[in-house]
Amino acid sequence: MQGETQARKHRLQGAGLDLALPYLMLAPGLMIVLGVLVYPLWDGLRASAKAYRYGSPVADVGLQNYVRLWSDAQFLNSLWVTVKFVALSVSLEAVLGFALALFCLHEFRGIRLLRTVLIIPMVITPVVVAIVFRLIYASDAGMLTALSEAMGGGAVQILGSPLKAFIGLVVLDVWEWTPLMFLILLAGLQSLPHEPFEAARVDGAGAWRVFADLTFPMMRPVLAVAIVLRTIDAFGTFDQVFVLTRGGPGEATRLISIYGYDTAFKFQQTGYAAALFVTIGLVVLALAFSAIRLLRRVDAS
Amino acid sequence: MMHSSRLTRRSVIKGGLVLALATTALTTLGLPLPARAAGKKVIIGAFADGGLTPFKEKIIPLAKEQGFDIEFLEDEYGVTLEKWFADAHSGAGQYDLYLLDDPWVPQFGAANVLEDLGAGGIDGADKDWIGSMIDMGYWPPQQGPRVKGFENAKPTLICVPFVGDLQTLTYRNDVFTGGAPKTWDEVIAKGKEGVAAGKIKYPVVFRGVSGNPIVTSWYPIFLSFGGSFFDDKWNPIFNSAEGKASADFFVGTMKQNAPSGVVEFDSDQEGAAILGGEAGAIIQYSGNALKADDPAQTKVAGKLDFGVVPKQEKAIAQMGIFIAGVPKSAPNKANSIEFLKWYVSAETQAKLSEAGSIPVKRSAFGIAKPGNRLIPVALQQLDAGALPRPRTPDWAKVEELLGIELNKALQAGSGGGAALDTAAKQVKDYLTTAGYY
DSSP states (O other), rough: OOOHHHHHHHHHHHHOOOOOOOOHHHHHHHHHHIIIIIHHHHHHHHHHEEETTEEEEEEEEEEHHOOOOHOOOOHHHHHHHHHHHHHHHHHHHHHHHHHHHHHTOOOHHHHHHHHHHHHHHHHOHHHHHHHHHHHHHOOOTOOOHHHHTTTTTOOOOOTHHHHHHHHHHHHHHHHHHHHHHHHHHHHHHHHHHHHHHHHHHTOOOHHHIIIIIHHHHHEEEEHHHHHHHHHHHHOOOOHHHHHHHOOOOOTTTHHHHHHHIIIIIISSHHHHHHHHHHHHHHHHHHHHHHHHHHHHHHHHO | OOOOOOHHHHHHHHHHHHHHHHHHIIIIIOOOOOOOOOOEEEEEEEEOOOOGHIIIIIIIIHHHHTOOEEEEEEEHHHHHHHHHHHHHHTTOOSSSSSEEEGGHHHHHHHOOOOOTTTTTOOOTTTBEEEEEEHHTTSSSSSSOOOOOOOOOOOOOOOOOOOOOOOOOEEEEETTTTSSSSHHOOOOHHHHHHHHHOOOOOOOEEEOOOOOHHHHHHHHHHHHHHHHOSSSSSSOTTTHHHHHHHHHHHIIIIIISSOOTGGOOOOOHHHHHHHHTTOEEEEEEOOHHHHHTTTTHHHHSSTTTTOEEEEOSSSOOOOOOOEEEEEEEEEEEEEHHHHHHHHHTTTHHHHHHHHHHHOOOOOHHHHHHSSSTTHHHHHHHHHOOEEEOOOOTTTHHHHHHHHHHHHHHHHHHHHHHHHHHHHHHHHHHHHHHHHHHH
């Protein structure tokens, strides 16, 4: 009788532990996520519904901050600059990254070294990259000016012209982040099955036919993931602009991240800045969801 | 008999709990707590600027002789305001003393995060202060318009002037052979002669980058043309006829006589242009001016002289002093105030003047051997006229709006007056939203 009770007790304890153990194991991670992710997000949402003066909340304003954004010419300009920047940079990075990945798929002498060299830009700290590009672009002592003057030309003014500064920023981003595209796409290409390609070769398909009918369609999911990841990342670009142009000349390179940073920290409009970042977060989320849905539709078809 | 030790869930949980408790106990009890500042420790936060070099090189060692243990933490100008404001507002207590740029005083004052230094025993009424400098340490300001919410508040001394920086003219004495040019027309005309003679490449140089840099460069021209920024109700009036004339002159004539890339110039580039011997004249703060006699830092040592800023109507410069505030969260508050009392004493200010920095007490201008020939010129400029920027906590935003429009006009090389109209409307809209009217 006593043995039976003991056995039941052990069974119960075992069942209880079985139930509790996963939660106990999850608890530390969950606490960290709550503390560093969920709470700040919640606090940001709360702040976005308040008006701040001199660093402190002074009134609840509901959705007014969100409404005000759409009549703020500076916000709209920053949003437009960001959209242009992301679209141009990510497109170029995707095309170049794909081209490089296709090239580096071939095995030849020195290919391992080439693959390593190609990913170097993305491992350099973004601030350092921006400083180096500043030294290249500067009109007074920049490398491009020195080169131009050596060839009989004048000072190259990249950072003083809105269009050139914007293009200069895109070039920096493409230089730094094409390697990420290259790496993801190379891994995707290397994981493709060989059989369809061998069959196509037997059927006498040319390089373009193979690319258009096999490589590209099969790579579409990988390409979509790479583009979504880079797009989300590019929306948050900050350090390079902060060092290179601070958003100028005028507002030509003022990305939403710079405007949000200035609004929050320099102008101390914490609530308004929170509304701005929540809005941008939602825009990026919507983009990501659309891309994923598109991807699923492509897969299904 | 073989003894088998099985790893059970219970033993894992028990072991984990014991480990967690032991780690907590060790970290909270067994290990020493982070060392807190003791004695006369003072942690000073400053932004990197050549104007503080004499303080760092000559005054900090003197402070150490007085028993102060100074920790001097420098940051880039562009990040200090937000960093220190967050420190003060959150009560983090990372600093004992901030060396602020004076337009930031209203932001810190309105947020009520700085100590009352008058209550700490620093005498703001001491006649030896340069009046316009000590005035900048009060919040709300003793003179001029006040922002809403502070109309009836008693002015409190929350900051004390630290280095008396202000704009003066630096010019090439081999180009302007008759001494400092008195008017802007003279600057341009003689500068062009210097270019023709091959002595310099450009008559003038200035900062053209959006925001604070371009506004700082335009401001003395604006003042010298007779412009005023706000009326006593905070209405922007900088787009008056005088203001527009100054902006047109700045983005037109000045640009045509400056390096071609001036739109992207900040203090590094303008400093390189004057110290490298390419530019004929510049209006600048003391940071680069202090390098004018050092052959290691300039190619034209001996050829750079200082003067009062040129005038159109008046010879007025912008004041932009380093000003010290003690956060309420300072870990070594008493030491900071004691340090400030020592630092602003007539004796220490005389040492600062000897070290080559512009002092904040009038008596220190009169010492027998000031350490830099800029110092007497700075006093001349103070007497001729030097004005601070408007005392509003929203100056950063105002400067940003104006700076963007001025920069756009500078890119175009024309339309300065129209840029001021656009900026005035934007400023008015912004201040309306901020509840100024």
